[in-house]
Amino acid sequence: MLRDDLKQAQISAMKAGEKDRLAAVRLILAKVKDRDIELRTSSKPVEDDALVTEVLQKMAKQRRESIEMYESGGRQELADVEKGELAVIEEFLPIQMGEDETKAAIAAIKAELGAEGMKDMGRVMGELKARHGTVLDMGRASGWVKEALQ
Template sequence: MLRDTIKSAQVSAMKGGDKPRLAAVRLILAKIKDRDIELRTASEKPDDDALVVDVLQKMAKQRRESITLFEQGGRPEKAEVEKAELVVIEEFLPAQMSEEETRLAIEAIKAEVGASGMKDMGKVMAELKARHGTQLDMSKASGWVKSALA
């Protein structure tokens, strides 16, 4: 399980004395714990690995946005800290689909659900997320779905 992998990475970072990596791993574990607490009252709980991947994807997206803002704001030292955290976060994410693989998946789903225009974008996006959500950056996929349906 992904959660166990992250916990063992925490132990190895502690033993190795790698403070920046340890801080990033602890941050990941804290976000996962926050998500667990949110879901205590939920009627449906997602698969554990899906939950962890979702948390990691959100964290990676936040880091990318922060890096851009720090670089635009003339704070390269802050951007470097965010980049280091992003490297650790991406280490635990499953391999992402390439643009070509994503476009092929979109075309297959489009044919399956009989999508013909923009009104069917929700159906295609829902199916794409259900099948490949852990392997995609859904914000990029959204643009590709729009172009495929246009």
């Protein structure tokens, strides 16, 4: 399980004295714990690995956006810190689907749902997220779905 892998990474980072890695792993664990607390009131249980993966994907997206903003603002030292955190986060993410695989999945869902135009984008995106949400960057997939539906 991803949660156990994170805890093991925290212990190994402590033993090895890797302060940056330890800080990033602790940050991930804190975000996962926050998400657990949010879901306590939810009536619908969420599978643990899916929850951790969702948190990791959100954190990775935030880091990518921050890196872009820092680099455009001339703050390379802050961008480097974010890149370090992103590298640690990506270690725990499942291997993401490639562009060809994603486009094939989009085509299959489009054919299955009978989607023909932009009005069906929500249905296609919903199904894509349900089936492949943990191994797919939904931001990039959104552009490919638009392209497929035009």
